[in-house]
Amino acid sequence: MSWILVTGSADGLGRAAADSLLSAGHEVVVHARNPERAAGLDALSDRGAHIVVGDFAERDAVRRVAAELNDGKPLDAVIHNAGVWSGPAVMPVNVIAPYLVTALLRGPRRLVYLSSSSHFDGRPSTDGVDWRGGKAGSYADSKLFVTALAAAVARLRPGVLSNAVDPGWVPTRWAARTHRTTSNSATARRSGSPPATIRRP
Numbered sequence: 001m002s003w004i005l006v007t008g009s010a011d012g013l014g015r016a017a018a019d020s021l022l023s024a025g026h027e028v029v030v031h032a033r034n035p036e037r038a039a040g041l042d043a044l045s046d047r048g049a050h051i052v053v054g055d056f057a058e059r060d061a062v063r064r065v066a067a068e069l070n071d072g073k074p075l076d077a078v079i080h081n082a083g084v085w086s087g088p089a090v091m092p093v094n095v096i097a098p099y100l101v102t103a104l105l106r107g108p109r110r111l112v113y114l115s116s117s118s119h120f121d122g123r124p125s126t127d128g129v130d131w132r133g134g135k136a137g138s139y140a141d142s143k144l145f146v147t148a149l150a151a152a153v154a155r156l157r158p159g160v161l162s163n164a165v166d167p168g169w170v171p172t173r174w175a176a177r178t179h180r181t182t183s184n185s186a187t188a189r190r191s192g193s194p195p196a197t198i199r200r201p
Contacts, residue, residue, distance in 0.1 A: 004026055004076060005031065005105075007079065014082070066100065078101065080112065083142075090133075090136065112163055123140075124144065149164075
């Protein structure tokens, strides 16, 4: 069986992926951004999952997690799931963290980057992008960039299976919040009243 890291696995899609992989008999490393969220992973660690902790908005934390993982046996695969929707952490978490993890980890021959259909709305330009998280970033841009990263890794590392995937709608807490917001907007349009403002990051 494989030794697999799932980033951003404290809840949502990442946790569901880690749970499924454990059920299939794989060895899994789960990741949380802080000790408080890691405490919620006890149910997975009780089933054999290993836990790493680090805020992927911080480059030093990403490097520390990568070094910790490199001290153990080589990973077979990484699912780059950690991500944020809005705010200054968008680019550091959604793009810089998977880039650094890819560059620093030794061994994995299969890489999966979580993208989104939002990448179609991304701007194919790095002009004005704040990679360090000093200001809010664009989620759509971040998903375009991470999709480009997956393609670049596939080209530069022919022995590695590198893919960007759009998981579609998944019934997570984040998806439920998004669904309520978009449903409210659609209902308002049908009724003729102005929709609530939906701010893009």
